[in-house]
Amino acid sequence: MSPTENQPKTSRYGQEIKFRVLRFNPEKDRRPYYQSYRLVLERGMTVLDALMQIKETQDPTLSYRKSCRMGICGSCAMYVNGLPYLACQTQVSELDSDLIVVRPLPNYPILRDVVPDLRSLFESHQAIKPYIIRQDTDEMDNPTGEFKQAPRELEDYLQFAYCIKCGACLAACPTCATDDRFTGPQALAAAYRYQVDSRDDGFEERAATEAVDGKNGLWRCHFAGACSEACPKGVDPALGIQLLKRKILARRVGGKQTAPAQLAETPTDSRPQNDIPKAPPPTVKS
């Protein structure tokens, strides 16, 4: 990517931009439809700013979801011109189009307009037991010290811990598109995240869940990699799922930490190396 590729196209500021936003109120609409709005492109305007301006000045009925406005909470993921984005992190000027088409994440029911119902995402996440499980439960309940971890051990799972649960990976996943029972990339990558956390003893408990090793679990993933392409935080769920498959296969063949030959090699990151956004540095430094 050239150094100027990310520069806003300042010449477009002040120009009128057309927005087509998907509208749907399940209480009165039989099917979704698109509604058009026009806005003057302002310096620094994000897609979320544009939606907020439409709501404030043109159409108070427009619904969207947002909270942090800084790419942290995951609330504002939506499809913009056919691709998944965090609306609060997406400059309209960088979309390089005078027509901006906004629709909710696919593969979820629509609650209203561009607000998807993310229940399936959170139910899957909950099902994989997304927390540290330890055998020393007394120490967990009444800790007498810290559960220490070396920086190298942190690196084993750090990129997966950057997931903000925006749901974009499920929206992009072809398996999720055809099977709403599939656990999905977010939860399976989270299962891997805990599996490799040096403080966790919960592999057996987690692997025994239907969500992980059941018929709708990780074996339904065909490693298409669309989830990793979609992630706005640089997480690579497809890689986590393949690494988790290897661990689960090793468990099946007698608990030995060896895997069948075809999975013996550690998969590399599922995206072309040049495309991999680096996970941001930790925000808390020791």
Ligand code: SF4
């Ligand atoms: S790699 Fe697996 S989880 Fe990711 S998009 Fe493909 S099928 Fe879905």
Ligand code: SF4
């Ligand atoms: S893995 Fe990425 S795309 Fe999926 S929910 Fe987490 S942050 Fe969003």
Ligand code: FES
């Ligand atoms: S509003 Fe929180 S990520 Fe966009």
